Amino acid sequence: MNQSGLYNHVKQLVAVDCIIFGYEASELKLLLFKRELEPAIGQWSLVGGWVNDDESVETAARRVLKYITGLHDIFLEQVQVFSKPDRDPGGRVLSIAFFAFIRLDCFDKDLITSHGAKWVPLYQRPSLIFDHDQMVEKALERLRLKASYELIGKELLPEKFTLLQLRNLYNAIYQTQFDPGNFRKKILVINTLKRLNDKNTTASKKGAYYYQFKENSEKTANQIIKIPN
Amino acid sequence: MNQSGLYNHVKQLVAVDCIIFGYEASELKLLLFKRELEPAIGQWSLVGGWVNDDESVETAARRVLKYITGLHDIFLEQVQVFSKPDRDPGGRVLSIAFFAFIRLDCFDKDLITSHGAKWVPLYQRPSLIFDHDQMVEKALERLRLKASYELIGKELLPEKFTLLQLRNLYNAIYQTQFDPGNFRKKILVINTLKRLNDKNTTASKKGAYYYQFKENSEKTANQIIKIPN
């Protein structure tokens, strides 16, 4: 019998690790830490932290993200638990992996650098400590699955964006080139975007309409985008 | 600094809870426990257990399933962590939900009843303690998603089965009626089943070929079955 309740069993250290995706210059980015202390000094790792006993793991992940980036209301989704007994050489730690989306254009770069975090290109990322590479792999899998079922980008793109920007995001996610005309039609028919009245003329002379996500877009149970090979 | 390693932070009780699916008589079943002690005596709950510090959460789930059913090599998949601080009135417990498949035709019913477990029809299940109803909902969601991406049934149906049995399983999963001819063609074209030379004549006068799953069936990244509304 222990203080915290009716149960008596061995307890565990529980951590969260965040796979933080960003998007900039038609490229997916990952927010990583370069460890500045032993063990594994100088090596790259995900952003993580401990779970307290008065918070859910989601709350813990949010707290960690808030600490690193200064942002609250970040999009978060559980990936899975990593729990091999020897996964962390520093001791027995369960870790719950989360993936998060962050808008790269609108927050304080100095804050994250002051915490030792850095953005790296997802597809040229260094290898990471412990099982963090597996975590990134799993998160990327989940990102691709999610993007095939619903239109993502609300938390990665600016408030208003052109279809070119959205298509480039999808190109970056699946490492492919979607056909401009077909992508446009496929996206518009699902009716989750609202066309605005102003245009962006930086990328084209003609100017492309800005779009933004509608408030209440009901999601489909089936694929909207086929996953390329 | 504590005995188990370099880290020093508050630890948590960690449990696993298993959503155990079975299939019998064209119906999905769920293996539940009727609690025989306070608190919540007489109420239904999922099968669960504690996580030890020398095992992964998967190993813990397997251990629990082995204890209840006597079976090892059970199919298991993580659903997600449930971790609201007040989710268990008995104290702060993190729980990792798993879903599992069990063949109802080939194991010892007495063993599970001796442990107080009972099979109930999934769609007429009683309400469960704590957040276990949410766990079942999430697991069912994941089951449906999984069944839409790959042919399931290997761990739910007998070793050899007819396409009627497989179709009835899918009917039960999605609570719908798939067209016999179209279902057959859709399933056979993905080339994961092997037709045997003997037939089953219990359901039809003509007799239906038995099938079984091939050893090494590569899975597709895209949907094989559209999720009905």
Add this chain to the structure above:
DNA sequence: ACAAAAGTGTTTCGGCTACACCCATGC
């Protein structure tokens, strides 16, 4: 005029649906 992206239209193709229709057999 030309380039470059926006936006629309068109043709073709393949897959899926909704059936119809024969098969085999026990009653």
Add this chain to the structure above:
DNA sequence: GCATGGGTGTAGCCGAAACACTTTTGT
């Protein structure tokens, strides 16, 4: 013969892919 599920075939529809073509405007 008839009912029942097994198994195959097919017409039609719908959506996706591939790609042509027109629009707009800065240079």
